[in-house]
Amino acid sequence: MVFTVKDRCRVCFTCVRECPVKAIKMINGQAEVISERCIGCGNCVRVCRQNAKVFLRQIDEVKDLLNSNNRVIACIAPSFPAEFTEIEDYKVFVGMVKALGFELVTEVAFGADMVAVAYKDLYNNNENKGIISSDCPAVVYYVEQYQPELIPNLAPLVSPMVAAARFLKVKYGDDVQIVFVGPCIAKKSESDEIDYALTFNELRELFSDFNIDPLQVAVRDFDPPHAGMGAIFPVSHGLLQNMDVKHDITKGDVIVAEGRVNFKDALSEFSNGELQARHLELLCCEGCIMGPGMSANGKKYIRRSCISTYVSQKLENIDVLDWENNMLAAKQIDLSTNFEAMDRRTQNPSSQKVAEVLLSMGKDSADDYLDCGACGYDSCVEHAIAVVQGLAENEMCLPYTIEKLHDSIEKINSSNSELANAREALKQSEKLAHMGQLSAGIAHELNNPLGVITMYSNLLLDEVKDDQTRSDLTLIVEQADRCRKIVGGLLNFARKNQVRLIETDLEKFVTKSIQSIILTDDVVVKIDVDLTDPFVFLDPDQMMQVLTNLEKNAVEAMPDGGEIIISLKEHGDEVEISISDTGTGISQDNMDKVFTPFFTTKEVGKGTGLGLPLCYGIVKMHKGKINIISNDDLQKGPTGTSFVIRLPRNP
Secondary structure: OEEEOOOOOOOOOHHHHHOOOOOEEEEOOEEEEOOOOOOOOOHHHHHOOOOOEEEOOOHHHHHHHHOOOOOEEEEEOOOHHHHOOOOOOHHHHHHHHHHOOOOEEEEOHHHHHHHHHHHHHHHHHOOOOOEEOOOOHHHHHHHHHHOHHHHHHEOOEOOHHHHHHHHHHHHHOOOOEEEEEEOOOHHHHOOOOOOEEEEHHHHHHHHHHOOOOOOOOOOOOOOOOOOOHHHHOOOOOHHHHHHOOOOOOOOOOEEEEEOOOHHHHHHHHHHOOOOOOOEEEEEOOOOHHHOOOOOOOOOHHHHHHHHHHHHHHHHHHOOHHHHHHHHHHHOOOOOEOOOOOOOOOOOOOOHHHHHHHHHHOOOOOHHHOOOOOOOOOOOHHHHHHHHHOOOOOHHHOHHHHHHHHHHHHHHHHHHHHHHHHHHHHHHHHHHHHHHHHHHHHHHHHHHHHHHHHHHHHHHHHHHOOOHHHHHHHHHHHHHHHHHHHHHHHHHHHHOOOOOOOEEEEHHHHHHHHHHOOOOOOOEEEEEEEOOOOOEEEEOHHHHHHHHHHHHHHHHHOOOOOEEEEEEEEEEOOEEEEEEEEOOOOOOHHHHHHOOOOOOOOOOOOOOOOOHHHHHHHHHHHOOOEEEEEEEOOHHHOOOEEEEEEEEEOOO
């Protein structure tokens, strides 16, 4: 009866929340109606803002019927005044329906008069047995499928629609075709005694398709039989009023419940024996005037008022004698019916499986059960049961989905950070590669003339006896030697040295590096080791260059003394070497230049600017990473610099 238009369905779970029997299955975020579990209440159609839920439409079939040679009767539900509020005179409405081609237009309300008499007899003669009204097909389907133990309590009477149809067949002949028009979707599958069932919305479409103008139609009254108090049926307590039964709250023998939650609660309490009642008047909707076949956004109490006004005027003008004669004839009509148990209940899964689903959604204990209802289920446990049964998905839980979203955002941020670091490292590598090529060329060109200068200066130094001249030649030799060292550094920086890995005790290796540098008395060195396995594969000669270079820089960054902290940690298959000082720090302007060749903040003659680029290259050849954290602003906290090196245990 109800279907899903997949292209329109979005992840809102409103239909799940509104379905009284949870006949909705979530598949990849889309809500599909399980037809064998559906009771046709139409709540999902009524609440779906995307119009993704549609019901069986029979407009084309009715058009074909009207174009045939059959005698066709329109049987109009008594809630029509609540739908067509723009039409002041109901006779204009009847004229519009006749203009569509119907031979007769009659009232279902007369059927309500018929069943009211039968209900009154049941009420008076069944003091010890609670009777559940069977006029709402959605309630009947619910009892048959989900509480079949209550079938004996269902009033064995047809609905007003079927009662009216049976009378019309007797009055006008069995060959007439009957089309019901009303606010209910469940009516479409209620009885084979009705040929087709249209909603009021479908009737409006017919008016539009046939260009029916209310100002142009002939004013007509309903065809017999005319109804009496049955016209009040679509509002709450309407059946009781027609039965002439007073709803005395002090007695508590009559229960009236309407709406998807209330009617279920009444049935549940009645089934458990907690509720003692002679008669239960139950409606799945909040009165037929709020049925899913009505126009959207209608206001309940305005609609109720329209029904009251219509019934009041009707009763003032009713031909009582004619009505009594028809009611007398109606006594010959059999109003009995039978109901069939079609148990659709499912067994709840084991508590262990439910607990596993709850745990998978981060609900470790009852304190985590928010029962917020965002998933469409009343509680977290009900949602978990539906997941086990294959009706729901974990992602329907809003807190769980938000948490997953936060985790995803954190992972994306982490990935973006790693990508940014990788991009910077790539830029640095490209920069160093270009500088390496330039440095190699410069070093190659300078090596030969420097060798000649050094050789001849030393030869002259051996031959010259004059002190002043010897002093000048000694200076030339020293400066040439300094140039040779600079050129050697350039070659080391530019050369792609081969890494010779040796298993090394990292703790002992770091201790040895400290012994290889000159420390002043006011510099304190601390080594913090947090390693379960100290052995790492590295090139001792090259890595010693890295550590001593960084340690010398740390000493030089603390002219007034300070503290060097060397920390060794492990992270899975990687080790981390952190060398921190309490020195002056590096300015933010210089942070992106520290690994650039020939860049130095030291005084002229005290640094070549090749030490840190060399360290960077060696770490990269070990397939590691080197990062800097530094602060030179006392207002932001203690100053100092930390070089953090991460190396794989076995590159």
